[in-house]
Amino acid sequence: MQHRSAPRRALVGFGALVLSFGLLGGSTVSARSLPSSTAPTPTIVETSWLEANLTNPKVRIIEVSTEPGLYEKGHIPGAYKFSWHTDFVDPVNRDIAQKEQFQKTARAAGVNNDSIVVLYGDKNNWFSAWGVWVFKTYGAKDVRILNGGRDKWIKEGRAFTPIPANPPKGNFTATSANRALRSFLPDVVRIAKKQDKTTKLVDIRSADEFSGKIFAPAGFQELAIRAGHIPGAVNVPWSSAVGADGTFKSPADLKKIYADAGIDGKKKVIVYCRIGERAAHTWFVLSQILGYDVKLYDGSWTEYGNSVGVPIANPAGTVWGKG
Amino acid sequence: MSVASPAIGAPGSTGGATASNWTPADTKRTLVAGLLIIGLLIAAFVLNARGEGDTTPAFSLLIGASLGIAFERGRFCFYCIFRESIEERRTTAMLSILTAIATGAIGYAVLFGLFLPNPDGEGLPPGAHISPISLPLVAGSFAFGIGMTLSGACISGHLYRLGQGYLRAIPALIGALVGFGLGFFTWNTLYLRFISEGPTLWLPRWFGYGGSVLVTLGVLALLAAVLIRMNRGDDEPRFSPSGQTLVDLRERLIVRRWGPLVTGALVGMIGVFAYLRVAPLGVTSQLSTISRTFLDSRGALPEVMHGIDLMKGCVGVVSSAITNNGWLIIGLVLASFASALSGNRFTPQLPSPTSALSALAGGVLLGWGSMTALGCTVGVLLSGTQAFALSGLVFGITAFVGVAVGLLLKLHRLA
Numbered sequence: 001m002q003h004r005s006a007p008r009r010a011l012v013g014f015g016a017l018v019l020s021f022g023l024l025g026g027s028t029v030s031a032r033s034l035p036s037s038t039a040p041t042p043t044i045v046e047t048s049w050l051e052a053n054l055t056n057p058k059v060r061i062i063e064v065s066t067e068p069g070l071y072e073k074g075h076i077p078g079a080y081k082f083s084w085h086t087d088f089v090d091p092v093n094r095d096i097a098q099k100e101q102f103q104k105t106a107r108a109a110g111v112n113n114d115s116i117v118v119l120y121g122d123k124n125n126w127f128s129a130w131g132v133w134v135f136k137t138y139g140a141k142d143v144r145i146l147n148g149g150r151d152k153w154i155k156e157g158r159a160f161t162p163i164p165a166n167p168p169k170g171n172f173t174a175t176s177a178n179r180a181l182r183s184f185l186p187d188v189v190r191i192a193k194k195q196d197k198t199t200k201l202v203d204i205r206s207a208d209e210f211s212g213k214i215f216a217p218a219g220f221q222e223l224a225i226r227a228g229h230i231p232g233a234v235n236v237p238w239s240s241a242v243g244a245d246g247t248f249k250s251p252a253d254l255k256k257i258y259a260d261a262g263i264d265g266k267k268k269v270i271v272y273c274r275i276g277e278r279a280a281h282t283w284f285v286l287s288q289i290l291g292y293d294v295k296l297y298d299g300s301w302t303e304y305g306n307s308v309g310v311p312i313a314n315p316a317g318t319v320w321g322k323g
Numbered sequence: 324m325s326v327a328s329p330a331i332g333a334p335g336s337t338g339g340a341t342a343s344n345w346t347p348a349d350t351k352r353t354l355v356a357g358l359l360i361i362g363l364l365i366a367a368f369v370l371n372a373r374g375e376g377d378t379t380p381a382f383s384l385l386i387g388a389s390l391g392i393a394f395e396r397g398r399f400c401f402y403c404i405f406r407e408s409i410e411e412r413r414t415t416a417m418l419s420i421l422t423a424i425a426t427g428a429i430g431y432a433v434l435f436g437l438f439l440p441n442p443d444g445e446g447l448p449p450g451a452h453i454s455p456i457s458l459p460l461v462a463g464s465f466a467f468g469i470g471m472t473l474s475g476a477c478i479s480g481h482l483y484r485l486g487q488g489y490l491r492a493i494p495a496l497i498g499a500l501v502g503f504g505l506g507f508f509t510w511n512t513l514y515l516r517f518i519s520e521g522p523t524l525w526l527p528r529w530f531g532y533g534g535s536v537l538v539t540l541g542v543l544a545l546l547a548a549v550l551i552r553m554n555r556g557d558d559e560p561r562f563s564p565s566g567q568t569l570v571d572l573r574e575r576l577i578v579r580r581w582g583p584l585v586t587g588a589l590v591g592m593i594g595v596f597a598y599l600r601v602a603p604l605g606v607t608s609q610l611s612t613i614s615r616t617f618l619d620s621r622g623a624l625p626e627v628m629h630g631i632d633l634m635k636g637c638v639g640v641v642s643s644a645i646t647n648n649g650w651l652i653i654g655l656v657l658a659s660f661a662s663a664l665s666g667n668r669f670t671p672q673l674p675s676p677t678s679a680l681s682a683l684a685g686g687v688l689l690g691w692g693s694m695t696a697l698g699c700t701v702g703v704l705l706s707g708t709q710a711f712a713l714s715g716l717v718f719g720i721t722a723f724v725g726v727a728v729g730l731l732l733k734l735h736r737l738a
Contacts, residue, residue, distance in 0.1 A: 069449030072438035073599065155376055162437045219641075221627075 043132075043288040044147045044248060045118055051158055053116075054078055060115045060167065064088075064131045065122040065150065074160035076120065076146075076153060080109040080167060084127040084277065088134045096134050096177070096298070103138070103174040110167025111140070120146035120153070124239075124246045130280035132288070133296055137182065139175030145284065148247040155245075181283075183270045183297040185307060191270070192231040192311050199268040201233035202261070204282045205301070209274070210235040212316035222275050224305025228314030230272070234261045238278050241285045251289055258286065265292040272297040272304070342564065342574040349667060353577065356665035363388050363657060370650070379601045383647040386597045387654025390604070391483055393593065394655070395662040396576075397586025399423075400480040401700040402471040405726040406735070412555040415583055420705075421543045421550075422587025423594070427709030428539045430595030432532045435710075442527035452603045452636050452702060453712035455521030459513040459695045464718040467692030467699060468725015472734045474498065474685025477700040477722075478693060479606045481686075482652060486659025488671030491738070494679045495686035496610070502690020503607075503614035503639065507624055513695060514629045526711035535711045577666050594709055601647055603710065605702030607693045609649040611639030614690075636697025674738075681737035 045053075053059045054077055061079040063071045071081040082088065087105045088097055097105070111117055117140055119128035125145055135143045146153070154160070190196040208214045212228035229235070240257050243249055249257070255264075263269055269292055273279035276298030287294040297304075304310060363384065371381035393399060397419055404416040431451070439448040447453050454460070471477045474495040476484055481492035481499075526535040562579045564571040575581075581589075594604045618624045619641045631638055640646070645653075663669040674682065693699040696718055698706070704722065707715020729735065 069438075072449050151376070164437060164440055166440075 043144050043284075045144045046147050047153050047156055047158060050076070050118060050146055050153075056116075058114065058116050060109060060111050060117050060170070061165075062109055062117060062119045062128075062131065063121055063150070064119055064128040066127055067122055070122055070150070072162065072164075074162055077159060077161045077163075078165050078167075079120075080165045082109070082131060084130060088127075088131055094299075096137065099138060099174045099176065102134065103172060106135070106138075106140075106172040106174070107170045109170065110165075111170040111172040113141070113172055115140075115142065115170065115172070117143045118146055119143065120149045122150045124242055124281070125149040126238075126278050126281050129284040130277045133181060133280045133283055137178050139178065140172065145288075148245055151246055181287075181295055183272075183295040185297075185299055185303060185310075187295070188230055188270060188272070188297050188304065189310050194232070199270055200263055201230055202258075202263060202269060202271045202282060202286075203229045203233040203235050203301075204238040204271055204273050204279050205229075205235070206237055207235060209301075212314035212318045215318070215320070216274060220274070222302050224274075224301050224303075225320045226305040226312050226314065227316065227318040227320070228305070228312045229301070230304055231311050231313040233272075233313075234263065236261045236263070236282070238273070238281045241282065248285065248289060254285055254290060258290070263292075265290060269294040270297050271295075272300040274301045276300040276302075342562075342570050343578050345570070345573070349665075352667060353665040356661035359657060359661040359664075360388070363654060363661075379647050380645075380650050382600050383597075383650040384654040386593060386601065386604070387651035388658035389593050389654075390479075390590070390651070391486060391655040391658030391660075392662045393581075393586055393589040394479065394483040395486060395659040395668075396666075397581040397583070397589070399586055399590060400484065401477045401704070401722075402475065402480055402726060405471070405723055406730060408550070408553075409727050409730055412553055414550040414554045417550050417583075418547060419583035419587035419590070421547050422584050423590040423705055424587075424708045425540055425543050426588045426591025427594040427705065428536055428591075428711065430592065431598065431709045431711070432536045434595065434599055435527065436532055442525075442531060447523070447525065447635070448710070450602055450635065451598070451710040451712070452605070452698060452706040452715070453523060453525050453710055454634060454636050454697050454703070454707070454714040455518055455523045456714050456717055457513075457517040457521030459517050460521070460697075460714060460717055461721050463692040463694070463696030464703070464721035465692070465725040465728075466688045467696065467718075468722040468727075469729045469734065470502075470685040470688030470690075470692055470725075471700075471722070472685070472726050472729025472732075473737065474682040474689060475735070475738055478610070478689055479655075479699065479701045482606060482655050483659040486656050486661075486669075487663040488669045490671055491674040491678055491682045494674070495682040495689065498683040498686020498688075499607075499610055499690035499693075500614050500686075502687040502692070503611045503694045504618055504690075505687070506611075506691045506694025507615060507618060507628065509691070509695065510631060511625055511627075511629050514631070518634075519630060524713040526713070539708070539711065590705070591709070594705060598706070598710075603702070603706035605637035605648065605698050605706060606652060606655070607648075607699050607702060608637040608639050609646050609652050610690070611637065611694060612642055612646055612648070613639070615639040616641050616643055634697050637693065637699070637702040638697060678738045681734070685734075 061076055062082050063075050063079045064082045064084050065071055066084065082105065090097055117135060119131045121128040128145055128149065132143045132145060188201060191199055191201050203210050206217065209216065210229045215227050216223050236258060241249060241254060263286070269286055271279040271282045271286065271294060279296055279300060283294050283296045286292045305312065367381040367384045370384060371378055374380055398416065399419055404420060407413040408417050435442070435448045439446055474481070475491055478499060481495050485492040526538060530538055562574060597604045615624065660669065696703055700722060703715055703718040707718060
């Protein structure tokens with residue numbers, strides 16, 4: 001994490017005032033040259049760092065926004081566009097993008113095996129977090145998120161361009177999908193049936209979805225015909241992890257927020273949401289910022305709540321179809 | 324009734340090369356109009372400041388205001404233009420539509436090259452009004468054409484002419500709201516049976532962007548040549564002053580109708596700016612939003628509207644806030660009012676009961692037609708053809724035929 005490099009910067013003689021201006025674009029790179037035991041690869045970059053590294057050939061920027069047309073009208077110079085519903089997922093099978101397909105897209109985006117891939121997007125980086133998860137699943141080594149995403153970049157008055165990026169083809173080689181980052185239905189059913197007591201479940205949806213008061217927020221079409229949550233899950237909405245400006249809260253704050261819900265990193269964690277993408281945001285926070293052992297159950301409530309014969313918890317008692 | 328401005332040429336104007344008499348009352352009216360425009364600018368400034376980085380509402384207001392002025396000053400009324408060319412073979416004004424398409428197409432091609440560098444794939448440029456071609460598109464645009472004749476204007480025409488005091492626009496727009504509501508009820512059937520199966524035909528797939536511009540300009544040039552040949556006379560005597568004085572400039576800007584090429588080029592450019600910064604031009608989605616929100620709040624809408632929110636065109640959403648398109652319409656009506664006021668073309672006339680009823684009925688057809696066709700003469704005809712969508716062409720031809728049939732049936736006499 002970037003904040004860990006601060007003492008190092010002080011050591012090389014730069015004042016705290018200069019640091020506060022965020023001018024030390026190279027700081028994380030210097031951190032990278034340290035032994036990995038003292039400074040793990042940072043997973044968040046600040047806007048100032050990215051601006052200073054726009055021409056760094058090792059940096060590959062990827063925008064993943066949910067609103068169509070945003071990237072086209074303006075994006076961070078050099079950013080390549082990934083469409084979350086075609087480039088990260090398999091449009092036919094309900095699955096993440098197939099390995100070959102993903103490798104092809106990543107290479108078209110200019111991603112090399114040694115690239116620093118920086119993802120950002122709209123809506124608090126929801127879908128860029130999902131992108132990080134898919135990149136990590138396919139073995140990308142250095143994938144980071146732009147803190148605050150698109151909105152913060154704009155608010156700070158940094159440059160945008162409508163010119164699409166045309167990077168030289170990369171050599172990224174996808175590994176087989178890393179099973180350690182992903183959970184499937186049987187994994188969570190074991191927790192629901194208390195057969196697995198070593199893993200904690202975090203439901204990141206809203207409190208009303210968790211309690212079963214509503215099936216899904218207004219306007220969303222993907223539904224489950226049962227309301228409620230997976231038995232044993234705790235509810236920490238994804239938004240608890242970000243401040244008003246969309247940036248991640250400090251690691252100390254995050255640690256406390258999740259510890260208060262019983263998630264302290266001592267047990268393994270599985271996160272889920274409604275369709276599987278937003279939970280990637282919490283996956284990112286818990287695994288990439290706090291360093292916990294976390295898997296994403298991307299089948300999420302639309303799979304679980306529609307499955308036959310699995311136990312659910314529905315405190316509100318809402319019944320499908322009953323007026 | 325005679326269309327738009329009986330006052331063109333202004334009081335005392337005798338036409339020809341002489342400037343009209345400018346009275347102190349004209350100065351007063353123009354000052355008030357200027358204040359109105361300043362008010363619109365201040366409103367845009369406030370909207371922008373309140374937008375927390377979202378510039379689109381303010382920008383939409385300014386786009387609407389620019390359109391209102393261009394429409395009013397150039398009399399860019401699709402129905403009037405169609406009717407004059409059919410009934411009287413006065414075709415000069417048709418050139419303004421062709422010019423708007425030509426200018427817009429060039430601008431769109433420039434933007435498309437950025438937004439979607441490779442047009443050969445499966446993707447379409449984001450947001451552009453490129454929709455499937457289907458029977459409902461034909462039915463919707465034909466109904467729209469009939470509705471234009473019956474109510475005396477298309478939807479954009481009603482909006483800007485409302486600024487000129489054309490009060491018949493009010494029952495027509497109310498009818499349009501009803502028509503949108505009806506459109507929501509027929510949508511699912513039409514979508515599942517026809518629209519979802521319709522081919523989306525887009526010129527750049529075959530010709531690339533450069534080729535599409537050439538094809539579009541070629542077709543427009545041919546059409547223009549035919550129209551010019553058919554022409555049986557201009558709308559009004561040309562104003563060709565001997566000198567370049569401020570009085571002449573005032574005459575050109577405020578009193579005389581703007582030429583078709585200038586008007587068309589402005590409308591085309593505004594369309595390109597709108598697409599770049601907000602969304603392709605359209606004037607119906609706020610109206611459609613009002614209907615949809617009203618029906619939704621009463622639980623009257625079908626549970627699911629299939630595919631509707633994936634369609635590229637003017638489709639309303641459920642929202643009680645003013646959408647960008649709402650700001651555009653507010654800007655359009657107010658700026659048209661300011662423009663009409665300054666040229667002394669604001670002449671409110673109360674419609675007779677028959678006239679109001681026919682406008683209401685025509686409005687229903689306008690609403691249903693533009694809901695079903697996913698837009699109107701602006702949203703589909705202009706923004707579609709500018710985006711090289713054949714759906715735009717289909718709308719244009721069918722709506723024109725609809726107007727012709729309406730005239731044949733003498734529906735415009737019901738006014």
